[in-house]
Amino acid sequence: MNRLSFIFFLFASVGFAQENSTNSSIKKQIEDYNVSFAIAFTKGNQDDLAKAYTDQTLFMPEHSRQRVGRKAIRDFYKQWLKQAKVTSYQKTILELQDFGNYVLEIGTFKEDLNLNEQKAFSYIGKYSVLWKKPSKKSVPPTIAAEIWGSSSYFDDKNIPDINDIEIPKTKKYMPTDKLTLEVKERNKAIKEMVQNRQGAEHAKMFMPDAMYLTYYTPILSGEKEITDYFTAHEKPGTLHIEQISIETSNIIYAQKAIVEFGFYSVDWRDGENSGNVKGKSINVWKKGSNGELLLFRQIVNHD
Incomplete structure (x- = not known):
């Protein structure tokens, strides 16, 4: 077992009690x-x-591929601002989860923008940012890491068309330590449930x-809302999943959680209609009462 895995198990042994409130200075900085x-976005700076990004930041924008590092992220915003004028932007923090050496921020956003020669559009959704403490x-x-997605279905013609041609394909995370293997086994089980x-x-x-x-949906909180969603979204019917892959691109062993970065591809068919959907996610795993890894927070969007 590597050192990071040992640290994680050390914290897991105390049962993963709910985190204490985030340090006030970190909260103020966020x-x-x-x-x-918001000021820089509306001014185009x-x-x-x-x-706040580094050369290792994982950046997961909606309707665009995962990017890694400040240079690629800066290019994303350069393309965005070249095509659109952002007239207002606001984030509302809903929670800050303290994982010891990291803080997970979850909230909602509203971005009012004007694409070149198009009507004004209000891009409304939810987001998550994983902050590394100094x-x-x-x-x-x-x-x-950062990810976001709309809270309802929208026509992507209303937001900038980002060119990802120079962005390398996301690679699988290959380490074989016990925790990584356990995460992969959980993803394998999820894959089978989605397909079935x-x-x-x-x-x-x-x-x-x-x-x-998840994509095109408001934030779902608690057992009932999540169960109702999956029961309706993944029910038997005419829709068939012909092929699905769920992979891990990276893992951070925070002191009080495992933060996994994932990517997926789904081939589906419904009667004469068919297609492929690709996307990415940030998955926060914790140990449940029975010792198995369970999802504590999951944030998903489409490429």
Whole structure:
């Protein structure tokens, strides 16, 4: 077992009690960043938009492929602002989960933008940012990962068309330590449930106090909302999943959770209609009462 796995099990042994409230200084730094980001976005200041990202940041925009690092992220915003004028932008923080050396921010956003020669559009959705805590309080936290998605279906012609041609394909995470293998086994089980249309069983992979942020849907909180969603979304019928892959691109062993970065591909058929859907996710795993890994927070969007 590697050192990171040992640290995770050490914290797991105390039962993963609910995290204490996030340090007030970190909370203030995140709130200040959100305000400064909104100002930079509406003014089109690309340098300020990229200041919290690092060369290792995993960036998961909706309707675009995963990007890694400040340079690729800056290029994303350059393309976005070249095509659209952002007239207003606001984030509302719903929760901050303290994982010891990382903080997970979850909230909602509203972005009013005007695409070139198109009507104004309000892009409304939810987001999650994984912040890495600094070693010194005087240093601001950095963004380890970010993902967002709309809270309802929308025509992607209303948002900029981002060119991903130079973005390399996401690679599988290959380590074979015990925790990674356990995560992969859980994903294998999820894959089979999705393919067999076992929505109610899929919902049992979540903790009772879980949150699920999926595509074109408001935030789902708690056992009932998540169970109702999967029971309806993955029910037997005319829709068939012909092929599905669920892979891991990276894992962070935080002190109080496993944060997995995933990507998926689904080939589906419904009568004469068929297609392929690709996407990505941030999956926060914790140990349940029976010792098995369960999803505590999951955030998903389409490429």
